[in-house]
Amino acid sequence: MPSPRVSRAANNAANPMNKIEFMSLLTNRTNSSDPVSVRHRASDSPVHRKDSFNSTSSTSSQQQQQQQQLPEEDCMKLNPSFLGIALSSLLAVDLWLSKTIGVCAREGSSWGSARPLMKLVEISGHGIPWIAGTLYCLYKSDSNAGREVILNLLFALLLDLVLVGIVKGIVKRRRPIHNRMDMFATFSVDKYSFPSGHATRAAMVSRFMLNHLVLAVPVRILVMLWAIVVSLSRVMLGRHNVTDVLFGFFMGHMQYSLIEYLWLSPSTLPALFRM
Structure with a gap:
């Protein structure tokens, strides 16, 4: 097998x-x-x-x-324009300086005890007392020369309210965060900060009085000091930033030049001077 x-x-x-x-x-x-x-x-x-x-x-x-x-994106971030850098730096300095000068913004601030005095200065530059006082003087005036000056002062005060309200409505800059909204007789546009209406009014009225009223030298010095103190009090109370006041003071001087150009006289408006 x-x-x-x-x-x-x-x-x-x-x-x-x-x-x-x-x-x-x-x-x-x-x-x-x-x-x-x-x-x-x-x-x-x-x-x-x-x-x-x-x-x-x-x-x-x-x-x-x-x-x-x-x-390219890095260049856009790391190399901004010179104008942007300048504006950002100016804004930072403005906010820092405004907060530093705002020593009367609150009762607990470093100069909080002087806050009532600063509020009296604030009322002295308010538009309502000035318009009311001008209307009273216009009613009591019995001379054409005095009525002409007072009438143009009233026109300047009303024009100031209109122009400041327009600029505030366009810019819409908020007031400083340390501000306390306890102002006298505010309106809707007063929630905005730029420019300072008190500064424009103080600059315009002081220049108007120095040029159209016969005042002694001490009184002229007091008028100039009043305009400066009113403008400075806006920052001390925390109502405005420094740039708001500076621009407002400049705007007030320009408004006076406009009033001089649009001066109301008996020849232009004779009906107003026959009252």
Whole structure:
């Protein structure tokens, strides 16, 4: 009886194709079950190489665009305009100086005990007392020269209210945060800070009085000091910033020049001088 090994060898010799088929089947199963070989095979394909090249090129182009855009954005942030730097610096100095000078803004401030006195100065520069006093003087005046001066002062006070209200409504700058809204007889536009109406009125009225009234030297000095103290009290009470007062003082001087140009006389308005 022949041994099994001899019979297996005889069968293999008789059918050599069985061995080849078995080896090819084993090779295909091994290659299909190996993910690494599948990935290598897929990566070696021309289509995959083309897709990977396109994705790599698009990514590199996006990175180049970002690198080209970033320096421009950095330049915009790190190199602002000179005007912007100047305005920001001026605003910072204005806020700091206004808060430093606002020593009477509250009762607990460093000069809080002087707050009632500063409020009296505030009322002395208010528009309502000045308009009421001018109307009374116009009613009591019995000379054409005096009526002409008082009438133009009334016109200047009314013009001041209109112009300051227009500028405040356009700019709409809020009052300082340390301000306490306890002012005398305020209107809707008085919630805004720029410019200071008291400063415009003080500058305009003082210049008007110095040029159209015959005053002694001590009285002229008092008028100038009154205009300065009224303007300074606006910052000390925390009502306005420094730039509000400075612009208001300048605006008051310009308003007086406008009144001189639009001066009302008996020849221009004769009906008013016959009353």
